[in-house]
Amino acid sequence: MTHFKKLRALVAVAAMSAAFGTFAADIDMNANANDIAISGYDPVAYFTDGQATKGSAEYTATYKNAIYHFSDAENRDLFRADPTAYAPQFGGYCAFGVTMEKKFDVDPEAWRIVDNKLYLNLNKDVQQRWLTDISGFISNANEIWPEIKAVEASAL
Known part of the structure; x- marks a missing residue:
């Protein structure tokens, strides 16, 4: 696709977005201004390597309208085969923040896998609080998330 065709396609998408407003899928995922999720960290690497790895x-x-980066093609292909197995819970927002009915950004280095699900936290200090009752906080957040997932973070 030529540069001109790409530009026309982007303008068309922007016009459609302006005409129809933001879709729920756009606001239930935590991504930066360039639609990059988890600050470009590889979601699969948390499971396969046991560490936060930049993609x-x-x-x-x-x-879900967010772009994930991966450290290699194998991790990308694993994600594509089953994104729900690797994508962070609560749209990639802070798991502890959801318990307070908030959508906070996260530090990709403040993470934990619980029952084969990836949870992220605002930072390592918040994560220390979250670790005091992981199952209780997850249960609470699971009840709250359906009520706030389609709400803009700034509106909470």
Whole structure:
């Protein structure tokens, strides 16, 4: 696709977005201004490598209107095969924040896998509080998330 065609396609998408407003899927995912989720960290690496690993723009996949970066093609392909297995819970917002009916951004280094699900926190200090009652906070957040997932973070 030529540069001109790409530009026309982007303008068309922007016009449609302006005409129809923001869709719920756009606001239930935590992504930066460039639609990059988890600050470009590889969601699969948390499971396969047991650590937070920065992804590369060379390996990407889109899920719920957010772009995920991966450290290699294998991780990207694993994600594409089953994104719900690897995408962070609560749209990638802070798991503890959801318990307070808030959508906070996260530090990709403040993470935990619980029952094969990825949870992220605002920062490591908040994570220390969250770790005091993980199951209780997850249960509480699971009840709250359906009520706030379609609400803009700034409106909470």
